[in-house]
Amino acid sequence: MTTLDLLNEGQKARILDVSGEDAIAIRLMEMGLTDGEEVEHLGCAPLGDPIEFLIRGYRLSLRSTEASRVIVERIV
Amino acid sequence: MSQSGSRTAGSGVCAGYIFDNASQNPTKLMPVTDSPVNATLRKVAVIGNPNTGKSTLFNALTGMQSRTGNFPGVTVEKKVGRLHIENHIVDLIDLPGTYSLSPRTPDEMVSVEVLLGRQPDVGEIDAVVCIVDASNLERNFYLVSQVLDLGLPTILVLNMWDVAQARQVSIDVEGLRQRLGLQIIVCEAHRRMGVHELRQAIIHSDSLITPERPKPFPEKFYSECKLLEKTLSALGSRKLPFYIVERLLIDVGGYVEKQLADQHGELLTSSISGARTRLKESGCRVPMVEAKARYKWARETLEGFASAPNTRVSTRSDRIDRVLTHRFIGLGVFAAVMFVVFQAIYTWSGPLMDTIGSGQDVAANLISANVQPGPMRSLLADGVVAGVGGVLIFLPQIALLFFFIAVLEDCGYMARAAFVMDRLMTKLGLSGKSFVPLMSSFACAIPGVMATRVIENRRDRMVTILVAPLMSCSARLPVYILMTTAFVPPVMYAGGWVSLREIVLFVMYLVGIVVAVPVAWLLRKTFFKGETPPFVMELPPYKWPSLRIVMARVYDRSKAFVVRAGTLIFATTVLVWAAGYFPADHNELHGLQSQIENTEARIEQLDVQSDHEESKLATAELAGLIEQQNQLSSALIETSFLGRMGHAIEPVVRPLGWDWKIGVGVIASFPAREVIIATLGTIYSLGGDVGEEDASLTEQLRAAKHADGTPVFNVAVACSIMVFFALCAQCAATLMVIRRETNSWRWPMFTFGYMTALAYIGALITYQVGMLLLT
Numbered sequence: 001m002t003t004l005d006l007l008n009e010g011q012k013a014r015i016l017d018v019s020g021e022d023a024i025a026i027r028l029m030e031m032g033l034t035d036g037e038e039v040e041h042l043g044c045a046p047l048g049d050p051i052e053f054l055i056r057g058y059r060l061s062l063r064s065t066e067a068s069r070v071i072v073e074r075i076v
Numbered sequence: 077m078s079q080s081g082s083r084t085a086g087s088g089v090c091a092g093y094i095f096d097n098a099s100q101n102p103t104k105l106m107p108v109t110d111s112p113v114n115a116t117l118r119k120v121a122v123i124g125n126p127n128t129g130k131s132t133l134f135n136a137l138t139g140m141q142s143r144t145g146n147f148p149g150v151t152v153e154k155k156v157g158r159l160h161i162e163n164h165i166v167d168l169i170d171l172p173g174t175y176s177l178s179p180r181t182p183d184e185m186v187s188v189e190v191l192l193g194r195q196p197d198v199g200e201i202d203a204v205v206c207i208v209d210a211s212n213l214e215r216n217f218y219l220v221s222q223v224l225d226l227g228l229p230t231i232l233v234l235n236m237w238d239v240a241q242a243r244q245v246s247i248d249v250e251g252l253r254q255r256l257g258l259q260i261i262v263c264e265a266h267r268r269m270g271v272h273e274l275r276q277a278i279i280h281s282d283s284l285i286t287p288e289r290p291k292p293f294p295e296k297f298y299s300e301c302k303l304l305e306k307t308l309s310a311l312g313s314r315k316l317p318f319y320i321v322e323r324l325l326i327d328v329g330g331y332v333e334k335q336l337a338d339q340h341g342e343l344l345t346s347s348i349s350g351a352r353t354r355l356k357e358s359g360c361r362v363p364m365v366e367a368k369a370r371y372k373w374a375r376e377t378l379e380g381f382a383s384a385p386n387t388r389v390s391t392r393s394d395r396i397d398r399v400l401t402h403r404f405i406g407l408g409v410f411a412a413v414m415f416v417v418f419q420a421i422y423t424w425s426g427p428l429m430d431t432i433g434s435g436q437d438v439a440a441n442l443i444s445a446n447v448q449p450g451p452m453r454s455l456l457a458d459g460v461v462a463g464v465g466g467v468l469i470f471l472p473q474i475a476l477l478f479f480f481i482a483v484l485e486d487c488g489y490m491a492r493a494a495f496v497m498d499r500l501m502t503k504l505g506l507s508g509k510s511f512v513p514l515m516s517s518f519a520c521a522i523p524g525v526m527a528t529r530v531i532e533n534r535r536d537r538m539v540t541i542l543v544a545p546l547m548s549c550s551a552r553l554p555v556y557i558l559m560t561t562a563f564v565p566p567v568m569y570a571g572g573w574v575s576l577r578e579i580v581l582f583v584m585y586l587v588g589i590v591v592a593v594p595v596a597w598l599l600r601k602t603f604f605k606g607e608t609p610p611f612v613m614e615l616p617p618y619k620w621p622s623l624r625i626v627m628a629r630v631y632d633r634s635k636a637f638v639v640r641a642g643t644l645i646f647a648t649t650v651l652v653w654a655a656g657y658f659p660a661d662h663n664e665l666h667g668l669q670s671q672i673e674n675t676e677a678r679i680e681q682l683d684v685q686s687d688h689e690e691s692k693l694a695t696a697e698l699a700g701l702i703e704q705q706n707q708l709s710s711a712l713i714e715t716s717f718l719g720r721m722g723h724a725i726e727p728v729v730r731p732l733g734w735d736w737k738i739g740v741g742v743i744a745s746f747p748a749r750e751v752i753i754a755t756l757g758t759i760y761s762l763g764g765d766v767g768e769e770d771a772s773l774t775e776q777l778r779a780a781k782h783a784d785g786t787p788v789f790n791v792a793v794a795c796s797i798m799v800f801f802a803l804c805a806q807c808a809a810t811l812m813v814i815r816r817e818t819n820s821w822r823w824p825m826f827t828f829g830y831m832t833a834l835a836y837i838g839a840l841i842t843y844q845v846g847m848l849l850l851t
Contacts, residue, residue: 021328021363023180024610029367030176031612032215045487046406050508051609057243057384059615060214061495063502066610 124207792846
């Protein structure tokens with residue numbers, strides 16, 4: 001178990017949960033980050049943050065602080 | 077789950093999609109009566125996720141025939157376009173792009189209110205057009221499920237069909253149509269494909285059937301909603317739409333809950349929390365349940381009708397992106413793009429602005445040639461022409477900036493720019509989306525403030541708007557140049573590579589940025605408190621920008637500026653003109669003006685006759701007259717309202733090292749900073765036609781003395797003036813644009829207040845410290 005911001009480039013993971021019930025958690029879930037979904041880390045911005053992910057077939061960028069709210073398990 | 081439509085295989089999925097629209101039974105779409113005698117006005121709202129080509133589609137549908145304004149009380153732009161075909165009149169209302177309809181702020185509530193027909197300035201909505209990105213159906217169907225929950229006749233638009241094909245996404249349109257019981261139109265808005273069909277569908281939307289509500293939540297949720305409805309009616313609330321009751325239950329701390337809790341108090345809040353606890357016990361956790369339920373609905377609805385290849389097809393767009401967001405190349409490309417944009421608004425706009433300036437001169441000369449000297453001529457030449465010019469002068473920068481913004485947005489790079497700059501901007505408490513507006517403000521705050529529309533988060537947008545005028549715009553440069561050339565010695569450092577003047581100029585540019593950081597931080601901690609908004613952003617696929625869309629955008633923004641801000645800027649300029657003109661007896665001045673013009677005409681005539689002796693005499697006489705006129709103008713401005721105000725504020729500006737003349741210059745430059753140069757020219761009896769590099773003005777300033785014989789200006793005074801102008805909000809146009817963008821007088825007044833206070837304190841410190849160093 002780890003969080004989304006700790007994935008390496010190219011790694012895939014399955015979402016277990018989104019922590020918190022605030023606006024950020026809700027927004028993350030509204031964007032499709034719900035449990036059971038598969039996510040792929042596509043790369044970072046030139047300055048290291050935000051991070052780009054592939055979720056539900058589209059490309060989403062998240063700051064690492066937001067990505068750390070998403071609890072995932074790595075898919076090997 | 078509604079499974080009403082039987083699954084028919086549908087026609088060829090990709091090949092025949094145009095025919096899919098056409099082959100639909102036309103009688104289903106036509107109104108019952110062939111030609112109604114009295115056309116009634118119907119209202120159709122347009123909604124969709126960001127980056128689905130919604131505004132492109134809206135423009136394609138309505139052409140240039142749309143009116144823009146603001147919804148009352150909020151910062152949301154209201155854009156209404158009218159379709160008038162045959163006997164049908166439809167007002168299309170463009171709602172802001174959004175990922176969901178779960179309102180947290182008054183701004184987000186507007187879309188819900190409009191759709192539910194509760195927005196008084198819009199009224200009842202007859203149908204809704206929901207635009208989705210065909211290449212990304214699942215995510216877009218989240219919003220679709222919410223829209224369908226509203227219970228309105230709905231037209232679903234599958235836009236960006238070409239992108240879906242490039243991604244090898246296959247969609248069975250006919251099957252989806254039957255499953256959802258909706259009319260579905262396939263579009264490629266930027267190629268105008270499907271636009272005609274959509275327009276027809278909208279025109280005939282009165283015959284649409286309201287689709288079945290998706291009802292994605294567990295049964296328990298709906299029974300709790302019913303219970304809540306009963307509680308509300310017991311509390312004396314009027315009947316609310318069911319969607320509002322759902323929001324009340326789902327959105328913990330949302331806008332609906334706050335509003336209704338204010339109205340009904342403890343009784344309501346306790347029954348809401350009771351309902352939420354019961355739901356949680358039954359395994360239906362609010363608010364998490366919504367995302368899960370709606371995405372489940374989306375997947376089940378699309379199952380069998382839309383399929384994407386298992387591995388995502390790498391398109392050209394992906395390959396481009398690998399370069400453009402690359403660690404090193406990405407930054408280089410970004411810097412180059414921003415350099416071009418900045419260069420365009422800073423330098424390329426120059427010739428266009430000069431043309432407007434010379435147009436102004438031509439108009440003023442025409443007036444002088446045709447109107448006798450008097451108040452009328454002064455009003456026309458110095459008030460009206462200056463006012464119109466003061467509005468038009470900004471158009472080149474606005475048009476150029478919005479040309480680039482539209483190109484960058486339309487091709488998809490704008491989202492990458494925000495992506496690249498976010499890390500840096502979060503240090504200021506802002507997001508990557510604030511970068512382009514703030515950078516543009518170094519050329520001119522007006523297009524900069526207008527460009528904050530790209531920032532959806534209200535707090536981020538407001539903070540960006542309020543600090544944008546601190547960036548050192550091009551209008552400050554004349555003031556800096558005048559003061560540095562007159563008072564900063566031309567010392568060179570580093571073997572002639574850097575001059576002290578350049579350093580001072582650079583420091584002036586830095587002052588704004590350095591001050592903006594704590595101001596942004598303070599605004600975040602006070603007026604715009606709250607958690608940092610998430611930077612949850614979609615990176616849309618790249619595409620070629622369309623010239624038509626770009627031009628429509630430039631036209632739209634320029635028009636909005638001229639119409640909405642122009643009139644107020646014009647009025648301010650005329651007002652300041654009047655303050656400088658009245659009260660005074662201008663008879664002598666007008667007499668002098670006539671004499672000067674007659675003498676000029678005589679010299680011309682003498683030159684034609686080659687009477688050099690007489691011509692020389694007349695020229696000498698003319699110089700004397702002009703000298704007299706300049707002195708008289710200087711005397712008249714001192715007795716005018718403006719002059720009196722200058723004298724009145726002298727005690728206030730004394731600690732800054734200023735005399736009343738500088739005070740007058742500052743008041744007169746309220747419409748625009750650079751006006752101070754012409755005003756100083758008039759006060760120092762040089763006439764109003766001086767420039768920042770005018771040697772005679774420089775000399776006059778150096779020679780100016782106080783009553784006790786000490787010079788008015790020195791380096792400390794010059795720096796105090798520069799710092800004041802670096803930080804002040806002496807720009808009526810910026811204030812009017814802030815008023816338009818924030819839809820309230822409060823914020824321009826606040827901007828003016830805080831910037832003037834900062835400017836005063838900055839100038840005070842500069843002068844006092846400067847004087848300590850000088851002595």
